[in-house]
Amino acid sequence: xxxxxxxxxxxxxxxxxxxxxxxxxxxxxxxxxxxxxxxxxxxxxxxxxxxxxxxxxxxxxxxxxxxxxxxxxxxxxxxxxxxxxxxxxxxxxxxxxxxxxxxxxxxxxxxxxxxxxxxxxxxxxxxxxxxxxxxxxxxxxxxxxxxxxxxxxxxxxxxxxxxxxxxxxxxxxxxxxxxxxxxxxxxxxxxxxxxxxxxxxxxxxxxxxxxxxxxxxxxxxxxxxxxxxxxxxxxxxxxxxxxxxxxxxxxxxxxxxxxxxxxxxxxxxxxxxxxxx
Amino acid sequence: xxxxxxxxxxxxxxxxxxxxxxxxxxxxxxxxxxxxxxxxxxxxxxxxxxxxxxxxxxxxxxxxxxxxxxxxxxxxxxxxxxxxxxxxxxxxxxxxxxxxxxxxxxxxxxxxxxxxxxxxxxxxxxxxxxxxxxxxxxxxxxxxxxxxxxxxxxxxxxxxxxxxxxxxxxxxxxxxxxxxxxxxxxxxxxxxxxxxxxxxxxxxxxxxxxxxxxxxxxxxxxxxxxxxxxxxxxxxxxxxxxxxxxxxxxxxxxxxxxxxxxxxxxxxxxxxxxxxx
DNA sequence: GAGGTTGTTCCTGGCAGCGAAACGCTCGCT
DNA sequence: AGCGAGCGTTTCGCTGCCAGGAACAACCTC
Numbered sequence: 001x002x003x004x005x006x007x008x009x010x011x012x013x014x015x016x017x018x019x020x021x022x023x024x025x026x027x028x029x030x031x032x033x034x035x036x037x038x039x040x041x042x043x044x045x046x047x048x049x050x051x052x053x054x055x056x057x058x059x060x061x062x063x064x065x066x067x068x069x070x071x072x073x074x075x076x077x078x079x080x081x082x083x084x085x086x087x088x089x090x091x092x093x094x095x096x097x098x099x100x101x102x103x104x105x106x107x108x109x110x111x112x113x114x115x116x117x118x119x120x121x122x123x124x125x126x127x128x129x130x131x132x133x134x135x136x137x138x139x140x141x142x143x144x145x146x147x148x149x150x151x152x153x154x155x156x157x158x159x160x161x162x163x164x165x166x167x168x169x170x171x172x173x174x175x176x177x178x179x180x181x182x183x184x185x186x187x188x189x190x191x192x193x194x195x196x197x198x199x200x201x202x203x204x205x206x207x208x209x210x211x212x213x214x215x216x217x218x219x220x221x222x223x224x225x226x227x228x229x230x231x232x233x234x235x236x237x238x239x240x241x242x243x244x245x246x247x248x249x250x251x252x253x254x255x256x257x258x259x260x261x262x263x264x265x266x267x268x269x270x271x272x273x274x275x276x277x
Numbered sequence: 278x279x280x281x282x283x284x285x286x287x288x289x290x291x292x293x294x295x296x297x298x299x300x301x302x303x304x305x306x307x308x309x310x311x312x313x314x315x316x317x318x319x320x321x322x323x324x325x326x327x328x329x330x331x332x333x334x335x336x337x338x339x340x341x342x343x344x345x346x347x348x349x350x351x352x353x354x355x356x357x358x359x360x361x362x363x364x365x366x367x368x369x370x371x372x373x374x375x376x377x378x379x380x381x382x383x384x385x386x387x388x389x390x391x392x393x394x395x396x397x398x399x400x401x402x403x404x405x406x407x408x409x410x411x412x413x414x415x416x417x418x419x420x421x422x423x424x425x426x427x428x429x430x431x432x433x434x435x436x437x438x439x440x441x442x443x444x445x446x447x448x449x450x451x452x453x454x455x456x457x458x459x460x461x462x463x464x465x466x467x468x469x470x471x472x473x474x475x476x477x478x479x480x481x482x483x484x485x486x487x488x489x490x491x492x493x494x495x496x497x498x499x500x501x502x503x504x505x506x507x508x509x510x511x512x513x514x515x516x517x518x519x520x521x522x523x524x525x526x527x528x529x530x531x532x533x534x535x536x537x538x539x540x541x542x543x544x545x546x547x548x549x550x551x552x553x554x
Numbered sequence: 555g556a557g558g559t560t561g562t563t564c565c566t567g568g569c570a571g572c573g574a575a576a577c578g579c580t581c582g583c584t
Numbered sequence: 585a586g587c588g589a590g591c592g593t594t595t596c597g598c599t600g601c602c603a604g605g606a607a608c609a610a611c612c613t614c
Contacts, residue, residue, distance in 0.1 A: 019594085020340040021571070023602075027301040028344040032361070035368030043561060053604060058562075063297040067305040068401060077561065081369045083400035084309070086407075089366020090423025091312030092358045107411070123360035124345060130363075134384070146367025296563095299601075300571070320592060330573050335593070354592060 026052060027060045031069065031085065040078035089146075096121070098222055098231040099130055101264045105257040106133050106233065113253060115237045116141050120149075120156040121230065122164075125172040127157040130231065141215075141236055149211065152178050152192055153185045155219025155234040158205035162196040163221050163229040169196065184210045204255050207234075214239045218251050220258035225266030233258055303329060304337045308346065308362065317355035366423075373398070375499055375508040376407055378541045382534040383410050383510065390530060392514045393418050397426075397433040398507065399441075402449045404434040407508065418492075418513055426488065429455050429469055430462045432496025432511040435482035439473040440498050440506040446473065461487045481532050484511075491516045495528050497535035502543030510535055 029050050034041070041049070047057040061079055064070035068084030093099045099119065106117040110133045119131040127149045134140055143149075151157035151172065161169060178187040186192045199205045207217035219234035235254050263269075306327050311318070318326075324334040338356055341347035345361030370376045376396065383394040387410045396408040404426045411417055420426075428434035428449065438446060455464045463469045476482045484494035496511035512531050539546075 019336050019571090020343055021300045021304070021337055023298045023300045023570090024304040024337055024340040025344065027298070027304065028341070028346060031365050032344070035365035037368075038372040044559095054561080055563090055605090056603065059296050059298055059602080060301055063301040064305070066297055067302065067309070069305060080372060081365070083369070083398070083405045085362075086366040086369045087405060087423045087425065088308050088312035088358070089363040090421065091314075092360070092363045093423070094421060095315040095357060103411070121360065128360045128364060134380070144367065144371060146364045146370070148364065321590085331592075332574085332594085333572060336571075 023060065026050075026056065027064060030057065030060055030064065031081070034070065034079070034081045035085070037080070040073055040076065040080040042078050046079070093130070096130065096231075097265060098224070098261070102222065102231070102233060102261050103131065105261050106131060109133075109233075109235055109253055109257055110135055113235055113237075113250060115235050115250075118143070118156060118234045118236065120154075120160070120232055120234070122151075122160045123148075125151065125175050127151055127154055127160065135237075137238065139238065141238075143236075150176075150179060150181075153181050153207065153211040155205045155207035155217035155236075156232040157219070158196065158199055158207070159219035159221045159232040159234070160229050162199040162205065163223075169193070181211050182209050182213050184208055186210065204251055204258075206251075209239065216247075218247075218254045220254050221262075222258055222265060223262045223267040225268070227267065230265070233261070300337065303327075303333065304341060307334065307337055307341065308358070311347065311356070311358045312362070314357070317350055317353065317357040319355050323356070370407070373407065373508075375501070375538070375542060379499065379508070379510060379538050380408065382538050383408060386410075386510075386512055386530055386534055387412055390512060390514075390527060392512050392527075395420070395433060395511045395513065397431075397437070397509055397511070399428075399437045400425075402428065402452050404428055404431055404437065412514075414515065416515065418515075420513075427453075427456060427458075430458050430484065430488040432482045432484040432494035432513075433509040434496070435473065435476055435484070436496035436498045436509040436511070437506050439476040439482065440500075446470070458488050459486050459490050461485055463487065481528055481535075483528075486516065493524075495524075495531045497531050498539075499535055499542060500539045500544040502545070504544065507542070510538070 030046065033046065033050055043054050043058050043061065046052075046061075047054045050057075061070055061072075065072050065079075065082070068082045069088075070085075071080050071082040072078075073080070098121070102119050106119060109115075109117045113135070115135040115137070117133045117135075118129055120127045120129050122128075129143060129145050129147055129149070132141075132143065132145050149157060151161045161172065164172070173189050173192060178185070178189065178192060180187045186195055203220065205219040207215070207219065209215060211217075215236055216239055217234050217236040219232050221229040222231045222233065224230045233254065235250060237250065307323065310323065310327055320331050320335050320338065323329075323338075324331045327334075338347055338349075342349050342356075342359070345359045346365075347362075348357050348359040349355075350357070375398070379396050383396060386392075386394045390412070392412040392414070394410045394412075395406055397404045397406050399405075406420060406422050406424055406426070409418075409420065409422050426434060428438045438449065441449070450466050450469060455466065455469060456462070457464050463472055480497065482496040484492070484496065486492060488494075492513055493516055494511050494513040496509050498506040499508045499510065501507045510531065512527060514527065
């Protein structure tokens with residue numbers, strides 16, 4: 001019956017270890033929103049898009065502008081993302097060894113295969129494209145650097161997912177529903193687990209029109225010195241019209257490139273990866 | 278010594294239209310710092326690098342982490358830039374028409390010339406590299422996407438600077454000293470103005486080892502529908518060893534690519550905006 | 555030139571966030 | 585092993601910053 005003092009000592013339900021700065025959070029929401037917009041936005045529009053008062057938005061925008069994270073167009077008094085945001089964001093590439101190492105191999109893949117190559121990393125149960133080199137086709141794939149994709153429906157995603165710890169795989173699969181994007185998308189968790197097992201055996205992942213109709217894709221993981229899958233590469237080829245590259249040639253090229261990159265990253269080939277051939 | 282309450286009501290002379298949010302500003306400084314670092318940093322190190330107390334830094338880092346702008350390594354409890362920062366920063370490319378339009382032309386330039394091509398835009402009296410496609414040389418240029426360069430010592434920079442309004446040119450030249458990077462760097466404002474006049478006549482800018490010894494570079498501006506120089510492209514070639522590409526062929530290719538890109542951006546080739554200074 | 559719309563400024567109560575200090579953990583030194 | 589320095593994290597009270605409404609200004613529309 002007696003109320004202990006410990007209960008009283010938390011008047012605002014301090015979530016114990018989750019202190020955050022409100023204004024900073026708001027600023028990040030603004031940055032995030034501006035990152036998704038392709039056009040400049042006004043203060044009012046921005047405010048009601050993210051649920052903040054005009055004045056708050058305005059003051060935060062001034063702060064972002066002073067640091068160059070936001071650009072102000074004096075002609076229409078609208079705001080957009082500033083180059084500083086780009087500059088800072090690209091800074092992550094410098095600390096990512098896989099990016100620099102993989103680049104020449106991606107170029108090599110595009111040169112020999114003529115199809116579009118990607119480099120992606122895992123982030124928060126999703127895949128983020130780090131680099132992309134377009135193939136020699138007239139139609140260009142709609143997948144920008146910096147954009148996100150689910151793990152279960154992409155070649156890079158499945159290649160990354162397959163080589164995580166079991167517990168991580170379970171957590172990620174449980175975290176979000178396996179959304180269907182095409183009729184081929186794997187939506188059953190057990191089927192996905194079986195697919196991942198196959199991917200581990202093969203050493204590469206196939207995306208057979210699972211993310212987008214008419215798009216076939218081969219992905220292979222990159223391991224660093226510690227044996228962790230730090231990134232993955234893929235080559236995508238549209239199925240429309242003639243299919244100039246045979247699957248096995250594609251697979252062989254991607255897997256070999258991935259192995260060579262992994263070697264340069266210090267991967268010594270731990271026993272887990274079965275021989276591929 | 279008694280302080281009346283009326284005096285307290287105006288504690289700081291409000292700088293009239295320059296309101297900013299302190300915590301947001303600090304968060305941006307942290308992001309900026311993390312963007313320059315190639316390794317993970319600790320709270321203390323970060324705090325004394327930017328002059329803040331540990332607890333403030335820690336709280337802001339938690340906020341940044343919750344939004345994915347910062348990544349936390351549980352092994353060493355250190356922080357680094359998160360993929361969200363990359364994602365948001367890349368969002369700027371989507372709203373930049375020049376980027377998408379120029380890409381194929383850059384690839385074409387690299388394919389025919391074999392040298393490294395760049396795309397850059399003006400930002401705050403500096404140049405920021407937006408895109409880069411490496412040439413077929415074994416040595417790769419040290420110039421990352423997202424990095425900054427001065428305007429007066431680079432091909433892209435001079436090409437951009439030359440086509441601004443007179444008043445803008447004067448402002449930018451006056452804004453910062455013309456730092457010398459090599460013995461060829463133009464450090465005299467009047468010499469620079471003459472060089473810019475020459476660039477306007479020619480339609481392209483040359484960087485003859487002005488930023489880096491042994492590096493020759495040709496830049497040409499891209500105009501959009503309104504006739505403003507929204508970006509510029511360049512091709513760099515090292516002078517060491519044999520010089521496989523003749524200058525005039527290089528220049529011709531760059532200029533032609535720039536003109537075609539400008540045309541696609543809606544530039545009608547109007548005689549140039551005179552009379553504004 | 556009047557009315558509507560949008561961006562900016564002013565003002566004050568309320569509370570969020572800053573910094574100092576304390577806590578516990580992990581290393582490295584002895 | 586023992587101990588203490590160094591680090592990341594948490595706590596706590598005081599300071600000063602933000603939210604919100606409303607008036608003001610500039611711009612466009614009609």
